[in-house]
Amino acid sequence: MITVSIDTKPRDLRKMVEKLGRTFTKNHKRAMRRAAAEGLNRIQKRTSQGIDKNDQPFKGYTDTYAAFRKKKGRPVDKVTLIFTGRMRKSMQSGLRGQDGLIYFDSRAESKKAAMNNRKRPFFGLNKSDTRAIRDVYFKGLKL
Numbered sequence: 001m002i003t004v005s006i007d008t009k010p011r012d013l014r015k016m017v018e019k020l021g022r023t024f025t026k027n028h029k030r031a032m033r034r035a036a037a038e039g040l041n042r043i044q045k046r047t048s049q050g051i052d053k054n055d056q057p058f059k060g061y062t063d064t065y066a067a068f069r070k071k072k073g074r075p076v077d078k079v080t081l082i083f084t085g086r087m088r089k090s091m092q093s094g095l096r097g098q099d100g101l102i103y104f105d106s107r108a109e110s111k112k113a114a115m116n117n118r119k120r121p122f123f124g125l126n127k128s129d130t131r132a133i134r135d136v137y138f139k140g141l142k143l
Helices: 010-020 022-048 063-071 086-090 107-119 127-142
Strands: 002-004 091-096 099-104
Touching: 022 091, 022 099, 022 127, 086 091, 086 107, 099 107
Parallel strands: none
Antiparallel strands: 002 099, 091 099
16 A cells, blocks of 8 residues: 655645635645545556556566466566456555555455565655656645
8 A cells, every 4th residue: 555645845835725725625635536546547557568666667577477478368578567457457546534545455456466566666656756646736736
């Protein structure tokens, strides 16, 4: 599970609260929900491209697993962590209290993701992701 939090400098936050007033608190949940969804989308897009959370290509499949994938009619040239698509479909975003979350809604898929994440770290956010999420959050506050 990834908790999505928005880092701001206290001075920036004070300015925003003064500027937005009640709109800030009224729109927080919607903005945080959108921010978490942006994080989820970025993880899924990057994973589909065969890129880990550090913007590096995933390590290749072992010869044994590549042969298994080929036998099942799955591509072996690019590692995308997709075999059936269940793990990816299980990845969700939402809220817990005031925090945004990115999580797996299936225990089996969560375990599978944890195993994959050890060898090919995909479930996480980098600086670029964090900046984009922050921008979506602040934009959502202003709506």
